[in-house]
Amino acid sequence: MPRKNLVALVLVGLFAAGAAHARPAKLPGKVTIFDAEVIPAGAILTVTLRDLTEGIAKEATVARTSFKAEGKPPIHFDLPYFEVGIDPKRPYGVTAVITDARGQPLWESRAPVRVLTLGYETRVELMLRPAATPKAAPEATAFALDCGTTIFDVTIDDRGATLAGPDGTVVLPRVETSAGRKFSDGGSMLSVIGQAVYLQLPRRSYRDCKMTVAR
DSSP, rough: HHHHHHHHHHHHHHHHHHHHSSSSSEEEEEETTTSSSOOOOOEEEEEEEOOOOOOOOTTEEEEEEEOOBBBEEEEEEEEEEEEEOOTTOOOEEEEEEEEEEOOOOEEOSOOEEEETTEEEEEEHHHHHHEOOOOOOOOOOOOEEEEEOOEEEEEOOSSSSSEETTEEEEEEEEEEOOOOSSSOOOOOOOEEETEEEEEEOSSSSSEEEEEEEEOO
16 A cells, blocks of 8 residues: 555554544433422523532532423433543542523532442432521621711610711611511601611611621
């Protein structure tokens, strides 16, 4: 065989081998949800393949797929990934999360399930449990209320709010409200929703106040 033809065949073989490695493989799997019979409409399942090697970026993402997940579990999926990106000496794991239509987590895996390398399976089964509810930041009970030219010192307890300002001190009883915290004696009112504060005094309203560190 002429040398030119032999070189051409070698190059074709190398190209074919490279193309084969470039084609995505698929990691099949199944998601089961603990204590859930139906997944709400609009929910999204996201499955992620992570590199779990110590000393690199925490749980570096190797591949990820997302799709609608509605109806009754279990959910079957195929996670595409490139074999060329898999190092047989490294550990890999799969995690999953189901979010609602607003992007809030509903169910999630608690730890990565090992796959692909170091003797682990080339398919995966995941059990999702209710997502942990993030702890709300504690509400401020003592702060300075900066209302531009006027500053009030505010202290809040179970009974009400005490405001100390240029014209003296006023104590406002706590009243029921559907959002945030509200205090009023009928003539004055303090409303606190997160960092937003509204103060109504008999002679003036303060709408653009900011909460700062207590003086």
